[in-house]
Amino acid sequence: MTQPRGASVGDYRAPLFVAWQLTNACSGRCPHCCEDSGPRRAWPDELSRPAALAVAEGIAAAGVPYVAFGGGEPTSAPHFWELCEVLSRGGTNLKLETDGRRLDADAVERLKGWNAACVQVSLDGATAEAHERLRPRGSFAEGLAALRRLAAAGLGPEWVFAPTRLNLHEAGAAFDLAAASGARTFVSGPLMRLGRAAADWGRLAPSDEEWRRCAEALAERAARPGAPRLSLYPWDIVAEVRARRASPQAMILIVPNGQVKLLNALPFAPADLRRQSLGEAWTAARSAWKSPEVSDFIGRLLADPSLLRHANECWPLREAP
Numbered sequence: 001m002t003q004p005r006g007a008s009v010g011d012y013r014a015p016l017f018v019a020w021q022l023t024n025a026c027s028g029r030c031p032h033c034c035e036d037s038g039p040r041r042a043w044p045d046e047l048s049r050p051a052a053l054a055v056a057e058g059i060a061a062a063g064v065p066y067v068a069f070g071g072g073e074p075t076s077a078p079h080f081w082e083l084c085e086v087l088s089r090g091g092t093n094l095k096l097e098t099d100g101r102r103l104d105a106d107a108v109e110r111l112k113g114w115n116a117a118c119v120q121v122s123l124d125g126a127t128a129e130a131h132e133r134l135r136p137r138g139s140f141a142e143g144l145a146a147l148r149r150l151a152a153a154g155l156g157p158e159w160v161f162a163p164t165r166l167n168l169h170e171a172g173a174a175f176d177l178a179a180a181s182g183a184r185t186f187v188s189g190p191l192m193r194l195g196r197a198a199a200d201w202g203r204l205a206p207s208d209e210e211w212r213r214c215a216e217a218l219a220e221r222a223a224r225p226g227a228p229r230l231s232l233y234p235w236d237i238v239a240e241v242r243a244r245r246a247s248p249q250a251m252i253l254i255v256p257n258g259q260v261k262l263l264n265a266l267p268f269a270p271a272d273l274r275r276q277s278l279g280e281a282w283t284a285a286r287s288a289w290k291s292p293e294v295s296d297f298i299g300r301l302l303a304d305p306s307l308l309r310h311a312n313e314c315w316p317l318r319e320a321p
């Protein structure tokens, strides 16, 4: 049967979505981090301001509809706001994943001026105690204040809750606080077995049954009139890899030094935006999904999820696509 146009990544001349990890630095040292980010964890070769601006210009010129900034803490990159300006001027919608600590009134005004499509604030509890236990150098008060500021500005912020054994008991209360604070959406899903979370999996990961009960309790709350929308990621990371092998998304992931990866769970970096254009990177990424090397690795990863320990590495393809 012929696939409808748009069903395959081959149908797109540019990615529909770019996830951009601007820096690996942040103020956290969270045990459940799916990267290995933290203070003084910036990569030594992170993109300079001029290089990052050139990448942003390339994204806008290619007509990419949507860029999601993550990290580390993306707002800690000194050129973060300039990149937003370039992208927004070029017609690219902005998404931001943040701890909220730099989103003062001026920052929120700027995001509003660009009509930011989605601002997600990570808040891992209903209390400072639970949040800061998981995010040792984070600030619950500052994150919550930022979320409220975004809500007051009409930006419809999203509350992101990463479930672990240390905070699962506060998920329901966190949902209630999200509702009272003006969050548009409460986002959660199975903990990702990547980065430091993978290294401490036994202590951190809720059992399937604990997560199922938590998800049910959240769904009950979300059914109440006027409640925020509940967005629960349906898969764990292994299921995600399996699904993406069968049907890759029209997206790329840019890591802090400008290399381009296929997915945060896979170590392959088939392109490098320090040397290649976005169009070339997109061609290389689409080819990489079809390469025997990537396919073989995914097969081995599905049989042995401990290979996810390589997720945050950057491997060139042995056979350039």
Ligand code: SF4
Binding pocket: 025, 026, 027, 028, 029, 030, 032, 033, 034, 035, 036, 037, 038, 071, 072, 073, 099, 135
């Ligand atoms: S979860 Fe976020 S704040 Fe915590 S270490 Fe990772 S990137 Fe930093």
